[in-house]
Amino acid sequence: MKIHRNILFDLFIEKIFFLVGFTCLLVLLLIMLFLFKEGLPIFSNVSPREFIMGTSWYPTSENARYGVFPLIMASVSVTLLASMIAVPLSLSIAIYLSEIARPIVREIVKPAVELIASIPSVIIGFFGMVVIAPLLQTYFHLDTGLNLFNASLMLAFMAIPTIASISEDAISSVPVSLKEASYALGANRWQTILHVIVPASLSGIWTAIILGVSRVIGETMVVLMVSGGATTLPDSLFSPVRPLTSNIAAEMGETPVGGEHYHALFAIGIILFIITFGFNLIADYLSNRYKFKTD
Amino acid sequence: METGILKQIIKRRSGAAFSEKTMFAIITFLSAVVLGFLVFMLAYIFKNGFSALSWEFISERPRNEMTEGGIFPAILGTLYLMIGSSALSIPIGIITAIYLNEYARNRKLVKIIRLGINNLAGVPSVVFGLFGLSLFVVFFDFGVSILAGSLTLGALNLPVIIRSTEEALGVVPGTYREASLSLGATRWQTIYRIVLPAALPGILTGIMLSLGRAAGETAPIMFTAAAFYSPEFPASIYDEIMALPYHIYVLATAGTHIQESRPLQYGTAIVLIAMVFILNFAGIILRYRYKRR
Numbered sequence: 145m146k147i148h149r150n151i152l153f154d155l156f157i158e159k160i161f162f163l164v165g166f167t168c169l170l171v172l173l174l175i176m177l178f179l180f181k182e183g184l185p186i187f188s189n190v191s192p193r194e195f196i197m198g199t200s201w202y203p204t205s206e207n208a209r210y211g212v213f214p215l216i217m218a219s220v221s222v223t224l225l226a227s228m229i230a231v232p233l234s235l236s237i238a239i240y241l242s243e244i245a246r247p248i249v250r251e252i253v254k255p256a257v258e259l260i261a262s263i264p265s266v267i268i269g270f271f272g273m274v275v276i277a278p279l280l281q282t283y284f285h286l287d288t289g290l291n292l293f294n295a296s297l298m299l300a301f302m303a304i305p306t307i308a309s310i311s312e313d314a315i316s317s318v319p320v321s322l323k324e325a326s327y328a329l330g331a332n333r334w335q336t337i338l339h340v341i342v343p344a345s346l347s348g349i350w351t352a353i354i355l356g357v358s359r360v361i362g363e364t365m366v367v368l369m370v371s372g373g374a375t376t377l378p379d380s381l382f383s384p385v386r387p388l389t390s391n392i393a394a395e396m397g398e399t400p401v402g403g404e405h406y407h408a409l410f411a412i413g414i415i416l417f418i419i420t421f422g423f424n425l426i427a428d429y430l431s432n433r434y435k436f437k438t439d
Numbered sequence: 440m441e442t443g444i445l446k447q448i449i450k451r452r453s454g455a456a457f458s459e460k461t462m463f464a465i466i467t468f469l470s471a472v473v474l475g476f477l478v479f480m481l482a483y484i485f486k487n488g489f490s491a492l493s494w495e496f497i498s499e500r501p502r503n504e505m506t507e508g509g510i511f512p513a514i515l516g517t518l519y520l521m522i523g524s525s526a527l528s529i530p531i532g533i534i535t536a537i538y539l540n541e542y543a544r545n546r547k548l549v550k551i552i553r554l555g556i557n558n559l560a561g562v563p564s565v566v567f568g569l570f571g572l573s574l575f576v577v578f579f580d581f582g583v584s585i586l587a588g589s590l591t592l593g594a595l596n597l598p599v600i601i602r603s604t605e606e607a608l609g610v611v612p613g614t615y616r617e618a619s620l621s622l623g624a625t626r627w628q629t630i631y632r633i634v635l636p637a638a639l640p641g642i643l644t645g646i647m648l649s650l651g652r653a654a655g656e657t658a659p660i661m662f663t664a665a666a667f668y669s670p671e672f673p674a675s676i677y678d679e680i681m682a683l684p685y686h687i688y689v690l691a692t693a694g695t696h697i698q699e700s701r702p703l704q705y706g707t708a709i710v711l712i713a714m715v716f717i718l719n720f721a722g723i724i725l726r727y728r729y730k731r732r
Contacts, residue, residue, distance in 0.1 A: 150625045150627075150628065151625055153625070153627060154625040154626050154627040154628075157627045158538075158542050158626070158627075160534075161534050161535075161537060161538040161542055162538060162542070162543075164531055164534040164535060164538065165534070165535045165538040165539065165543070165552055166552070167531050167535060167597065168535060168552065168555045168556045168559050168597055168598070168601070169551070169552060169555040171559060171594045171597065172555050172558060172559050172562075174570065174574060175559075175562060175566065175567075175570045178569075178570055178573040178574050178578070179566070179569060179570070179573075181573070182569070182573045232469065233469050233470075233472065233473050236465070236466045236469035236470050237469075237470045237473060239466050240466050240467060240470040241470075244463055244466060244467060253470070253474065255723050256474055256477060257473075257474075258719075258723065259477070259716070259719065260473075260477055262648070262651055262652075262655075262715055262716065262719040263480075263655075263712065263715070264654070264655025264656070264657070264684050264711060264712075264715060265564075265655070265656075265657065265658075266655070266657045266684040266685075266687050266688050266711075267484070267655075267684075267687070267708050267711065267712060268480075269688075270687055270688075270691055270704065270708055271480050271483070271484065273691060273692075274691070274701070274704075275480075275483055301473075301476060304473055332455050332456060332459045333459055333463075334455070334458060334459035334462045334463065335455060335459070338462075355561070358561050359561075361563070362561070362562070362563025362564065362565070362566070363563070363564075364563065364564055364565040364657075364658040365657045365658055365684075365688065368688075369688070369691065369692060389563055389565045389658075392565050392568075392569065393565050393568070393658055393661060396568070396569075396572070396661070396662050397661065397662060401577055409569070410569055410573070413565070413566050413569040416563050416565070416566055417562065417563075417566050420561050420562060420563055420566075421558055421561070421562075423561065424557055424558045424560075424561035425554075425558070427557075427561075428554060428557055428558075
């Protein structure tokens with residue numbers, strides 16, 4: 145009789161856990177639902193084309209204009225520049241940790257890199273604002289140190305732990321037999337890294353880069369604090385810009401709920417959601433498709 | 440002829456050795472640059488903020504338009520948000536992970552749920568803020584409150600808990616489960632008495648990391664929980680609160696006393712960093728000891 149009850153309880157638990165297991169999907173669904181519910185109404189006043197291609201963002205003026213093109217370009221340029229800085233540095237760390245560092249050094253460097261990931265973004269933004277910005281301003285004789293370059297630098301720093309640790313996992317999972325074959329053919333360690341290890345872990349490295357880039361696009365506090373905030377198209381490395389995320393964060397506080405501006409900000413949220421969703425699907429596809437089969 | 444080939448081989452060999460040395464030097468240097476930046480950043484903040492730290496600073500309320508006094512309400516608010524968000528994300532996260540790892544048999548379903556988790560992890564934090572604003576603050580009419588902020592942060596933290604718990608469960612050897620099941624235990628008994636205790640350090644690591652993240656996130660609480668300045672302590676979960684990361688942002692960017700409050704900004708940054716690092720170190724040490732076992 146007791147055994148019977150235990151089995152029933154087990155089945156009961158399974159059903160409950162099954163239901164709870166859907167919470168993540170539910171949250172994701174609710175995010176989409178509410179983004180679209182609050183974002184789509186803007187398109188009854190502004191056409192999607194006008195919204196995305198329009199070059200002036202004047203949400204609070206009498207004759208309000210909602211063109212997010214400069215904001216999109218700001219996000220794109222900041223992300224590109226940040227990736228150009230972060231990718232070589234991250235790959236260096238990944239290769240260093242998995243192939244070069246002595247075990248004892250590795251035990252220190254690896255947690256240190258993980259520590260970067262744990263620093264709150266507001267701290268990194270604060271540092272960019274009070275330390276890096278004045279430096280840039282003085283050395284490059286700029287009007288303001290809060291600009292595209294500063295934001296990219298800080299974002300690159302934030303993306304490094306993501307890209308480095310996932311790449312390192314990929315590099316470490318390359319079978320030893322491949323390396324041994326390369327050494328046996330007379331290749332040295334660098335030749336083996338360049339021609340065997342990196343190509344063999346390329347899909348993992350790509351996954352890492354895509355996830356890192358996705359994180360950069362979605363990062364808010366850093367760009368809110370250091371990118372300068374101008375809603376104009378960037379024309380140099382040191383232009384003040386305003387990426388999509390920071391625009392939402394900067395303006396949502398002063399916007400009446402349910403107004404046109406409110407809906408426009410949610411529509412920007414939709415754009416962000418779609419971009420990052422796409423990046424995550426690609427990363428997911430890559431990491432499932434080319435998983436290294438170890439023997 | 441033969442000596443010519445030999446010379447060529449030797450030349451190539453030494454060229455390869457040279458490029459190996461150069462490349463390793465470059466890679467080591469670039470890695471050092473990143474770590475150097477980390478050390479510089481932390482050292483700079485600590486050097487500038489150390490003088491602001493005092494018992495008064497962490498135990499009193501801000502005074503004189505937030506240019507003097509302490510940050511106690513912000514510390515308290517951040518603690519509330521950490522507790523509130525974990526109350527939601529820890530049980531749901533662990534249960535989801537147990538379901539995926541121990542119960543689920545439908546591979547397609549598991550794949551879909553995992554895809555959902557991965558995508559949830561990739562949603563930008565400011566979009567979580569929009570979600571919290573529209574659903575909890577406006578639709579459920581919780582207002583800008585501890586409740587709305589905790590729910591938003593809890594949703595944000597779900598993937599962190601699920602992933603670390605799944606990893607911890609995955610490391611528990613299958614033989615443990617088989618032994619327990621063959622003794623006549625049900626699956627739940629096996630999970631509760633055998634698998635969970637064995638996976639506990641890994642699960643705790645995940646909890647520490649998620650607490651650290653809840654403490655440090657700013658964008659999700661900007662429009663759902665955080666107050667610019669609230670002199671009174673919250674009386675219920677429907678009150679808005681101050682929080683450490685938002686306090687740094689506010690002091691550094693808004694108002695007319697940005698320069699005067701600079702030491703307080705550094706001081707608040709130190710308190711926040713210390714909180715997050717303690718949680719992370721605890722997590723890393725737990726995992727490290729667990730792995731060595």
